[in-house]
Amino acid sequence: MISxxxxxxxxxxxxxxxxxxxxxxxxxxxxxxxxxxxxRIKRSKEYFNLKxxxxxxxxxxxxxxxxxxxxxxxxxxxxxxxxxELIILAMEKDFNRSRQETISLEFVKLLNxxxxxxxxxxxxxxxxxVNDWSPVGMFGNIQIQNIALGxxxxxxxxxxxxxxxxxxxVYAISGGNSVIxxxxxxxxxxxxxxxxxxxxxxxxxGLVQIIQGGAVENTKLINSGEFDKIFYTGSPRVGAIVAExxxxxxxxxxxxxxxxxxxxxxxxxxRSHWETALKRIFFxxxxxxxxxxxxxxxxxxHSSIYKDVVKLATxxxxxxxxxxxxxxxxxxxxxxxxxxxxxIKLKTTNSNIIQAKIDESSxxxxxxxxxxxxIDCDWDDSFMKEENFAPILPIIKYDNLDKTIDKIMTFHDxxxxxxxxxxxxxxINHILTxxxxxxxxxxxxxxxxxVPDTPxxxxxxxxxxxxxxxxxxxxxxxxxxxxxxxxxxDLALSMRYPPYSITKRQLAQIATExxxxxxxxxxxxxPLWKAILIPIGLIMVSLLTKKYISS
Ligand SMILES: NC(=O)C1=CN([C@@H]2O[C@H](COP(=O)(O)OP(=O)(O)OC[C@H]3O[C@@H](n4cnc5c(N)ncnc54)[C@H](O)[C@@H]3O)[C@@H](O)[C@H]2O)C=CC1
Ligand SMILES: CCCCCC(=O)O
Numbered sequence: 001m002i003s004x005x006x007x008x009x010x011x012x013x014x015x016x017x018x019x020x021x022x023x024x025x026x027x028x029x030x031x032x033x034x035x036x037x038x039x040r041i042k043r044s045k046e047y048f049n050l051k052x053x054x055x056x057x058x059x060x061x062x063x064x065x066x067x068x069x070x071x072x073x074x075x076x077x078x079x080x081x082x083x084x085e086l087i088i089l090a091m092e093k094d095f096n097r098s099r100q101e102t103i104s105l106e107f108v109k110l111l112n113x114x115x116x117x118x119x120x121x122x123x124x125x126x127x128x129x130v131n132d133w134s135p136v137g138m139f140g141n142i143q144i145q146n147i148a149l150g151x152x153x154x155x156x157x158x159x160x161x162x163x164x165x166x167x168x169x170v171y172a173i174s175g176g177n178s179v180i181x182x183x184x185x186x187x188x189x190x191x192x193x194x195x196x197x198x199x200x201x202x203x204x205x206g207l208v209q210i211i212q213g214g215a216v217e218n219t220k221l222i223n224s225g226e227f228d229k230i231f232y233t234g235s236p237r238v239g240a241i242v243a244e245x246x247x248x249x250x251x252x253x254x255x256x257x258x259x260x261x262x263x264x265x266x267x268x269x270x271r272s273h274w275e276t277a278l279k280r281i282f283f284x285x286x287x288x289x290x291x292x293x294x295x296x297x298x299x300x301x302h303s304s305i306y307k308d309v310v311k312l313a314t315x316x317x318x319x320x321x322x323x324x325x326x327x328x329x330x331x332x333x334x335x336x337x338x339x340x341x342x343x344i345k346l347k348t349t350n351s352n353i354i355q356a357k358i359d360e361s362s363x364x365x366x367x368x369x370x371x372x373x374x375i376d377c378d379w380d381d382s383f384m385k386e387e388n389f390a391p392i393l394p395i396i397k398y399d400n401l402d403k404t405i406d407k408i409m410t411f412h413d414x415x416x417x418x419x420x421x422x423x424x425x426x427x428i429n430h431i432l433t434x435x436x437x438x439x440x441x442x443x444x445x446x447x448x449x450x451v452p453d454t455p456x457x458x459x460x461x462x463x464x465x466x467x468x469x470x471x472x473x474x475x476x477x478x479x480x481x482x483x484x485x486x487x488x489x490d491l492a493l494s495m496r497y498p499p500y501s502i503t504k505r506q507l508a509q510i511a512t513e514x515x516x517x518x519x520x521x522x523x524x525x526x527p528l529w530k531a532i533l534i535p536i537g538l539i540m541v542s543l544l545t546k547k548y549i550s551s
Contacts, residue, residue, distance in 0.1 A: 027093060029188035031213040034220055040180060040209045041226045044151045047206025048178040052148070065176070066125050070118050072173055072203055077114045079201040080107075080166065083193060087162055090189035094161065096332040096366070101288055106163040109450050113167055116452045116469065117174050124174070124473045127482070135492055135511045141484040146477035148176030150228035153221055155242065157234040158186035158334050159291040159389070164256075165194055168231045168476075169208060171467055175476030177228070178207055182221060185214040186334050225249030229476065232256065235387075236461055254465030254475050256293075257458050258387045259438075261417040262408055263296040263445070264431055266401070267304045268424035274309065277421040277443070278316050281393070284419070284445030286321075286371040289331040290391035294417040294439070294446050297387060298377070298394040300404055306397045310375055313395070314354050317371060321356035324370050325363065332367045333390060339367040342390040351377040351394065379407055401427070405434045414438075414460025419445050438462050 032040070055065060080087075087107060091097035127143040152172050156165035165183045172179045181198075183191040195210050211217055222230060222245040232242045233256040246253045263281055285296045301309045324330055333339045346353065351374035358370045369390055374383060377394035384394060398404040408415075418437035420428050428442055438458040441448050449456050449468075457466025467475045492511070495504040518524050 026192050027188050029185060029191050029212055031185070032211045032217060034217065037211055037217065037220050038224070040211060041151070041221075041224055043206050044178040044180050044209055045226065047204065048148070048151050051176075051178075051204075062125060062127075066122050069125075069174055069176065070121055072201075072207070073114055073118050073121075073170060075201045075203060076166070076170065076173070076197070077111060077118070079197045080111060080114070080162075082200065083197055086193050086196070087190070090193045091161065091187065093189040094187040095158075095289075095334050096330075096368075097288070098329045098331045100329065101331060102162075105287065106160050110163045110167055110170075113452065114170050117170055117472070120453075120470070120473075121174055124470055130481070137483070137485075139486055139489055143482045145480050145482050146175070146473065147480060149476060149478055151178045151180070151226065152229045152231060152476060153227040154179060154181045155218060155221075155230070155232045155234065156181070156183050157293075158184035159288060159293070161187035161190040162194065164233045166197070167472075168233070168467065171472035172231070172476045173207070174473055177476055180209050180211055180221065180227075182211045182213065182218055185212070219245075222246060223248070225251065227251050229253065231465075231467075231475070234258075236463075239463065254467065255458070255463040256456075256465075256467075257416070257461070257463035258293045258389070259414070259416040259458065259462035260297040260384075260387050260412040261294055261415045261419065261437070262412070262435075263299045263419040264401075264421060265299055265301045265305075265309060266420075266422040266424070266427060267302040268422045268427050270423050273421070273423065273443075274312055275316065278309075278313050279320070280444045281419070281421070282316065282320055282371065285393045286391040287331075287446075289333055289369070291331070291334065291389050292446060294449060295388075296393070296419050296445050297415075298384065298396060300396050300398050303397045303399050306395075310373075310395060313373060317354065317356055317373060321371050323357045323359060324368070325359035326366065327362075330368065330370075333369060334367070336367060338389065339369065342369050342388075342392065345382040346372070346392075348382045349374055349377070351375055351381055351383075379411065384411070401430070402434070405431065408435060414458070414462055416458045416462035417441070417446070417448070436460065438466075 054060070084107065088097075088099050088102050091102050092099070125146060127145045130142040130144060132138060132140065132142055154165065154168045154172065156168075161184050165181055169179050169181055181194070183194050185191065191212055195212070198208050198210060201208075211221060219241075221227075222242050225248065228251070230242060230246050230251055230253045232239055232253060236257045236259070239255045239257045243253055243255060265277065265281075269277060281296050281299060284292070284294070287295075321330075333342065346369075354373040354375060356370040356372075358368075369392070371391045372393065374381065374392065374394040377383065377396050379396065381394060383392055384396075388394075414436050416438040418431070418435055418440050420431050420440070420442045422428050422431075422442075432440060436459050439448050439454075439456060448454065451468075453469030453471075455466040455471040456468040457463055457471075465475060495507045495511075516525075517527060
């Protein structure tokens, strides 16, 4: 029997453990036995159905459901907050993740988003009244309702292993769903901490279950055909696998994928903005060791300023990264494969390589590639073939903007993000109009993902669906119309019933067909209501004037 312990109060999840943080974090990730996966899915579906049944039987008000979901999220909030140090330690162990990046790019966003969702839920969950002035609906009660989807599957990547696992979980809970989460196996310490956080949240059994594992376990999940939605974040390659599996059972998906996001640095950017622009580009391109899906993947610099920009970029690179050794707070690449792929490409690039200084001896055996600029890079370079999930920034010279956009659309169309550094609004709008991207920033990079209530998602090969604020709530609910029609309305609506007649058809058409306000040339006609009201208004004014003058 699934306990549906309604969270009447926010249970304290702070746990005083004498064990050191070191001992709690574990690099060993026990994969969920394949046979358990079907059981977990069944339990998740049972939980959801039982919850809905209880809500219905107890005729629970919407206000109760809102408060219940808010309390669940408050428990999750404190469980995450209580594990702050463990989370930081776990990611340090997983890929030497910079403490500052964990806090500023991941941890704070997750907590702030949870608070935003909790405070927004009453608004998001309230039914929206719709007015229909046509004879069909004018006396009906019409509302738009967001209902839960059911049981959802969330699949997370490694690069923001906490945020991209738990933020979709938070949205799924806000939508009233039960959840199965599959964290990335590439960050085992973080995957273990996620399991600890869910346990400490003391959520009702069955609400959130975690399946630990990799491709095999995930394949079983996506092919189960048991989910009401799959929310996948990861590479386009695997995204296609997920979409194909989901299609077999018509399971809707959100695919948050990657791509090569271009950055335009045009001749119309004031030189006074160059240093700030380059620092922001480096921030977006090199943070998390370049393992950010929306990172500026390559830089397009107009030929007239190329040499000066490269000179300043080189200077700033060395200022921001004076010397990297084993003690430097600099995130590593996730694994040997990623490191090898990157170093092989560095050996095969035709570009001139400029790298931040490193203490080579202290970095032996570490998956650390320093921030690297590729000067005089061309479109067929080894780093221009696919997404660079590493701190490598190709800098490509261009002359003609439209020809450059043509190349982007030929080789790397519909990127997840596009960045424009220009002070010419016409040029900015030209680029935005021609190049479709998931999201766009002008004058900065990557921080658009942190803005509440804005949609975050891809287009074309960078994914479909989105989340963020109300978009996240919508991603995990179904919006439906609830139309309550009074029975007496058949006085006017019975003409719709057979046996049909000319009279019924004519009456129905007269009663329901709207008239256009424009003529056949597309020009707006003088509106009838103006033709009636204006003369009446004029008469009223003249009568009042006469009365005023005579008094
Ligand atoms: N749009 C977005 O919000 C984001 C997109 N990404 C993208 O994710 C990628 C990096 O993350 P990764 O973890 O390397 O992605 P990935 O696609 O390798 O793995 C993502 C998830 O899919 C599972 N998986 C891997 N191979 C699979 C297979 N053959 N069959 C079934 N499941 C499989 C993994 O266990 C993991 O949980 C990059 O392409 C990046 O652009 C990363 C973060 C955010
Ligand atoms: C919520 C969105 C986070 C984006 C993480 C990334 O760009 O890899």
